[in-house]
Amino acid sequence: DNSSNPLDGALVTLQSVDNGGIWSDSLVFTALTGPDGYYSINFTAGLLPFNLFVASAQKPGYQIEFWNEKPTFNLADPIIFFGDSLGYDVNFTLSPGNTGGNNSISGQLTGDNGTVLSGAFVVSSNLLTGELLFTFSDSSGHYYLGGLMNAPHVLLYAADGHVPEFYDDALVWEDATPVLANGNVLDIDASLTGLGNNNAPGMIAGTISNDAGQGLSGVLVTIRDVSSGQVIGYDFSDGQGGYQIVGVHDGDLTVQASKISYISEAQNVQMNTASGGNMMMVNFDLSNSPLGLEPAAEALLPSQLELGQNYPNPFNPETRIRFGLPQAQQVRLMIYNILGQTVNTLVDENLPAGSYEYTWNGRDARGQQVASGIYLYSLETGSGKIVRKMLL
Structure with a gap:
C-alpha cells in the first residue's frame, strides 16, 4: 500500500490490448499476491499473436490502480513483451478507498450438500460501461466486489469440478438476473452443481x-x-x-x-x-448483441444519464460504446474528430429508458476507414450531454 506495507490477496490482472492484429478480443491473465505482496504471471509470449498488455491491481478497500500509477484503463502505460521475459518489475502501490463507486455486491458460494467453495472465480460485468471486476471466494466461500458503480451487473461464477453459471442459475448471460449495485448489496449467493466424473471416450x-x-x-x-x-x-x-x-x-x-x-x-x-x-x-x-440491449426492469433502470468508456480502448478495427437512459428521450450518439468535425452518427432516434450498446467500426459516414488517432464520442439528449475520448 502507500505506506509500503505488502498487500496479501490483491488481484493482479494482465489484459491484452488489440493493437491492430487479428485479435479483437482480450486475453486475460490473473494472479493473487502472497503475504509478502509478490505475484507472478507466467505464459509463453512467443505463442501469442500480440505482445501489448495493460496491467492492473485491485483489492477490496483500496482504489484500483493501472500500471504505471494510472487511475483508468485508457490512461495506463502499456506493457510490451519482447521475448519471454519482461526485464523489469511491474509494481503497484494501492491507496485506501473505493475502486470507482460507493457500492458493493457480496455473497457466498456453495456446492452440492451446502459445502463451501473456496477459491472460486467471480467476475462482474457492468452492463452500462462493460467494465469487468474479478475476485475469488475466501476459505468460507464468501466473495466481495467493492467500489462498484450504481449500475446493473451480471455475475459469473466458476469453480473447479462444478458447472459455471451466471447469477441466478443461468447458463447464458441473456438469462442472467442482473444485480443492481445500489449501496451494499448482500446475500447474492449461488449454489454450483457438481460436475460428475465422466470417463466416456x-x-x-x-x-x-x-x-x-x-x-x-x-x-x-x-x-x-x-x-x-x-x-x-x-x-x-x-x-x-x-x-x-x-x-x-x-x-x-x-x-x-x-x-x-x-x-x-x-x-x-x-x-x-x-x-x-x-x-x-x-x-x-457469435454476433454482437442487438444494438439496443433489452430495456431493464424498472428497478434496474439507470438513475441518471450515463456514458461508459468505450471498450476496447485503444481499438482496431471496432469498439463498443455503452450508455444508459433514465427515461425515454431523443438520443444522438455522435463521433467527432479532434477538431470537432462530425465523423459519423451512430444513433439519432427516440429510445426508451434502459441500457444500450452500440458498435463503431472505425468508419466515417461515407463508409471510409478513418485514420488512427484520437476521437471524441458524444451522447446528446434533451437532459444533458456527455463527451468522452477514445483512441484508434
Missing part, C-alpha cells in the same frame, strides 16, 4: 469466432445431455477462440456458447463414438 472441440472471423476468448461453452438436461462438461475458450471438452458420452447433446455482449448460440448434435469416431468439431460464430 468422446470429445467435442471447436473454435468460436466473431462476425469478422476473429477468435473470441472467455466464451463459456457447455454440453448438456438432452434427455436428462444435465451439464456433462464445459470449457472457456482460449485466446485463439478454441475450446475442448473431454469425457463426452454418446447420445443427443446440446452444445451452447455464451459471452456477455454477444448473442448466445446453441447447436444440437448427436455423439456416436462407435460409428463417428471419438472426436466431433462444433464451431460457433
